[in-house]
Amino acid sequence: MTRVHTGTMTLAAASDGTMTAPAAERNLIPIMDALVPELPERGAFLELGSGTGQHVQALAAAAPHMTFHPTDPEPDRRAAIDARCHDLPNVRPARDLDAGVPRWADGLRAQAIYAANVLHLISDAELAVLLDEAAKALDRGGLLAFYGPFLRDGGPVSPSDDAFDAALREQDPAIGLKDVAMVETVLGTLGLSVRRVPMPANNLLVLARHDPRP
Numbered sequence: 066m067t068r069v070h071t072g073t074m075t076l077a078a079a080s081d082g083t084m085t086a087p088a089a090e091r092n093l094i095p096i097m098d099a100l101v102p103e104l105p106e107r108g109a110f111l112e113l114g115s116g117t118g119q120h121v122q123a124l125a126a127a128a129p130h131m132t133f134h135p136t137d138p139e140p141d142r143r144a145a146i147d148a149r150c151h152d153l154p155n156v157r158p159a160r161d162l163d164a165g166v167p168r169w170a171d172g173l174r175a176q177a178i179y180a181a182n183v184l185h186l187i188s189d190a191e192l193a194v195l196l197d198e199a200a201k202a203l204d205r206g207g208l209l210a211f212y213g214p215f216l217r218d219g220g221p222v223s224p225s226d227d228a229f230d231a232a233l234r235e236q237d238p239a240i241g242l243k244d245v246a247m248v249e250t251v252l253g254t255l256g257l258s259v260r261r262v263p264m265p266a267n268n269l270l271v272l273a274r275h276d277p278r279p
């Protein structure tokens with residue numbers, strides 16, 4: 066396993082074993098509004114880096130005919146996800162998945178794959194693995210979705226993104242915000258068509274599907 070960064074999100078732990086991140090609460094409604102209409106009617110939804118499980122909990126209620134598979138490489142996050150989602154009929158127990166390690170997609174097939182606030186916590190090499198494996202696991206007609214802060218034209222779009230990027234690189238020079246054009250180019254080379262959806266606070270939702278062209 067590679068070294069895992071969990072980010073700078075403030076977390077509150079409760080006595081029932083759940084964890085809550087105010088940031089995940091804040092971005093939940095805009096993500097739901099943009100993502101839910103794009104989801105397939107049914108099938109498997111795989112989330113990479115589910116964190117506290119707040120997003121998967123809400124998405125599972127909004128898309129009751131999909132089966133949700135939260136994942137996280139950190140055991141404490143997986144325990145918190147399970148504590149939050151154990152009574153939801155369409156959410157499976159959280160799996161251990163490091164999206165930067167090759168071959169995680171072996172044997173996996175999903176109609177939707179989603180990662181929020183994960184890409185800036187991994188290196189460029191791990192990102193290449195994540196995108197490659199996600200494209201392999203994605204069913205034809207399925208949806209790949211990445212939410213978070215991105216660089217545009219090689220640079221940050223706001224002073225707060227700049228400070229965030231600098232703090233990440235100080236923690237580990239290999240990580241930091243990724244340029245959205247680079248992510249889109251890689252997705253294109255993997256045969257995916259990409260759409261960029263602007264989100265609040267200068268964030269983006271990057272949506273990708275297998276190119277329908279032969």
Ligand SMILES: C[S@@+](CC[C@H](N)C(=O)[O-])C[C@H]1O[C@@H](n2cnc3c(N)ncnc32)[C@H](O)[C@@H]1O
Pocket residue numbers: 069070071072073074086088089113114115116117120137138139142162163164165166180181182183186187191
């Ligand atoms: C900032 S939190 C985001 C959690 C949640 N997706 C959200 O937006 O609220 C980042 C999560 O990514 C996970 N993570 C870090 N490196 C990862 C990797 N290589 N593969 C998968 N998840 C990873 C961390 O353990 C953490 O739970």
